[in-house]
Amino acid sequence: xxxxTSMTPMxxxxxxxxxxxxxxxxxxxxxxxxxxxxxxxxxxxxVELEARVVSLGLPKFRARQVWRWVWRxxxxxxxxxxxxxKDVRQHLxxxxxxxxxxxxxxxxxxxxTIKWLLRFVxxxxxxxxxxxxxxxxxxxxxxxxxxxxxxxxCHTGTQKLVRNLTVAEICGQVLLAMDExxxxxxxxxxxxxxxxxxxxxxxxxxxxxxxxxxxxxxxxGDGIAISKRRxxxxxxxxxxxxxxxxxxxxVNLAISLHATRDELRDELVPINRKYxxxxxxxxxxxxxxxSNARRITWEYVMLGGVNDSDDDCRALLSLIRGIPSKLNLIxxxxxxxxxxxxxxxxxxxxxxxRVMNAGYASPVRTPRGRDIMxxxxxxxxxxxxxxxxxxxxxxxxxxxx
Numbered sequence: 526x527x528x529x530t531s532m533t534p535m536x537x538x539x540x541x542x543x544x545x546x547x548x549x550x551x552x553x554x555x556x557x558x559x560x561x562x563x564x565x566x567x568x569x570x571x572v573e574l575e576a577r578v579v580s581l582g583l584p585k586f587r588a589r590q591v592w593r594w595v596w597r598x599x600x601x602x603x604x605x606x607x608x609x610x611k612d613v614r615q616h617l618x619x620x621x622x623x624x625x626x627x628x629x630x631x632x633x634x635x636x637x638t639i640k641w642l643l644r645f646v647x648x649x650x651x652x653x654x655x656x657x658x659x660x661x662x663x664x665x666x667x668x669x670x671x672x673x674x675x676x677x678x679c680h681t682g683t684q685k686l687v688r689n690l691t692v693a694e695i696c697g698q699v700l701l702a703m704d705e706x707x708x709x710x711x712x713x714x715x716x717x718x719x720x721x722x723x724x725x726x727x728x729x730x731x732x733x734x735x736x737x738x739x740x741x742x743x744x745x746g747d748g749i750a751i752s753k754r755r756x757x758x759x760x761x762x763x764x765x766x767x768x769x770x771x772x773x774x775x776v777n778l779a780i781s782l783h784a785t786r787d788e789l790r791d792e793l794v795p796i797n798r799k800y801x802x803x804x805x806x807x808x809x810x811x812x813x814x815x816s817n818a819r820r821i822t823w824e825y826v827m828l829g830g831v832n833d834s835d836d837d838c839r840a841l842l843s844l845i846r847g848i849p850s851k852l853n854l855i856x857x858x859x860x861x862x863x864x865x866x867x868x869x870x871x872x873x874x875x876x877x878x879r880v881m882n883a884g885y886a887s888p889v890r891t892p893r894g895r896d897i898m899x900x901x902x903x904x905x906x907x908x909x910x911x912x913x914x915x916x917x918x919x920x921x922x923x924x925x926x
Contacts, residue, residue, distance in 0.1 A: 566595065566621045567700065568693030570742060581620060587613060589747070595623055596748025599700060599709040625701040626651075626694060638893045643701065645670075645694055649687055651726050653698040655706060655718070656893050662706070663720040666698050668736050669727025674761055676794050678783070678826055680860045689732040695739035699749065711749040721751055723758040724779070728796075730763035730770065740774055753777075759824065764800040764808045771813035778812055779822040779853070780805065784832050785840035793832075802844070810848055820849040826857050827868035827876065838879045851886040858892060 566574055575588040590608055594600045601623045603614040626643035629650065633639050639655045651667040670687035672679075699721065703709060708717045721743065723729040729736045740756060743749050758770060759779040771778065784790035790797040797805075809821050823845060827833050841852075854877055857867035868876070873889055880887035 563620055563622045565624055565693040566591070567623060567696045568691055570738060571745065571747065581616065583613065583616065591617065592747060596742070596745070597711050599703060599711070601625070625697045625704065628701070634893065634896050636893055639705070641701070641705070643698065651690065653702060653725060655702050657717070661719045662717045663722055664699060664702050664718055665722050665725045666695060667725030667727055668695060668723055668729040668732045672727050673731065674728055674794070674796055676761065676781070678793055678828060678857065678863070678865055680863075689735055690727070692735050692738045692742070695735060696742055699743055719751070720755045720757070728761055728763060729758050730760045730766040733766050733769070737774055740776065757822065761794050761796050762800050762805045763796070764804050767808045767812060775814060777819065777822065778809070779824055780809060782823045783826050785837060785844050789832060806844060806848070815849055817849050820851050823850055823852050824855060825852060826855045827873050828857055829866045829868045829872070831865060833868040833872050833876055835875070835879065838876050842880065842883050852880050854887060854889045856890065856892050
């Protein structure tokens with residue numbers, strides 16, 4: 526296990542090369558100094574879009590018209606925005622794009638789960654997963670390319686952090702999924718995408734500003750309008766940002782817990798060495814808006830012979846006592862080279878029963894998409910291997926990662 530002496534803050538990313546495109550690219554891929562830069566408006570809040578539209582000499586109300594076409598109806602072409610005059614459409618198209626990420630691989634499971642590997646403007650890739658159920662459809666969204674946390678049971682933890690995703694790239698995952706599952710216009714009572722979980726690749730609280738801006742856009746009533754009650758942000762325990770998340774976003778909080786002793790959690794979730802269990806639990810006790818109607822979800826991956834004993838269960842119940850909680854027991858999803866195995870069904874059932882007898886909801890997450898490389902980061906790793914075999918090119922991590 527690699528020893529981590531400190532958790533390095535995320536390296537700031539220069540956005541123009543990622544969220545903006547020239548009208549055309551030269552054959553060698555280099556940007557010409559004369560090429561007009563068009564901004565991806567998926568990365569702008571309504572207030573920011575209004576300011577940009579006014580700066581282009583257009584009336585402020587044009588921004589709200591564009592906003593509804595993009596965020597309520599899912600349009601990608603200004604030519605389709607019929608309440609805008611031709612000159613206005615051309616003017617906007619010369620300054621803005623509404624591009625989604627590009628799908629490089631799409632896998633669909635026999636259980637209906639869809640997993641996309643998405644490529645961004647700079648060639649980096651991340652995963653997005655749609656999980657349909659009988660009463661909901663949940664989209665698992667990534668916040669970073671790679672991850673800096675090296676959690677030993679997580680496949681993404683085997684990948685170096687490359688960079689944060691931008692606001693446009695986070696929002697683009699949601700819009701692309703809605704395109705793919707034909708879920709426009711937004712706000713339909715029979716909508717297929719009902720819930721969002723920030724549980725994809727990366728640690729969302731290490732990219733808090735971009736994640737927060739993206740979620741505010743997605744929650745906005747003039748657009749996709751997914752309620753904060755239907756959005757869950759999962760963190761491995763970036764304690765300083767937990768309260769800020771509750772104060773500013775008010776979304777549901779999930780904690781990637783997985784162990785009840787610091788010694789074990791140091792191994793499974795190495796950020797615990799910086800923010801140990803006592804600090805994490807204290808931050809959760811004071812999460813804004815916490816109540817029996819709005820509980821913290823404790824995610825607990827079931828690792829055979831590691832964290833699944835009766836003693837582990839008793840320690841878990843003691844740890845969260847007094848905190849409005851529910852537990853999400855997650856059967857480990859094996860991946861090639863993993864040092865762990867999943868707890869057997871009988872052990873998981875016994876663990877769950879003890880938790881429920883203590884008065885907590887304790888659903889066992891039904892494994893989804895196991896036939897399509899469902900483990901977080903697994904599809905991206907397969908893509909990286911294929912690319913190395915073909916080109917010998919290796920993705921470069923962010924400096925200091």
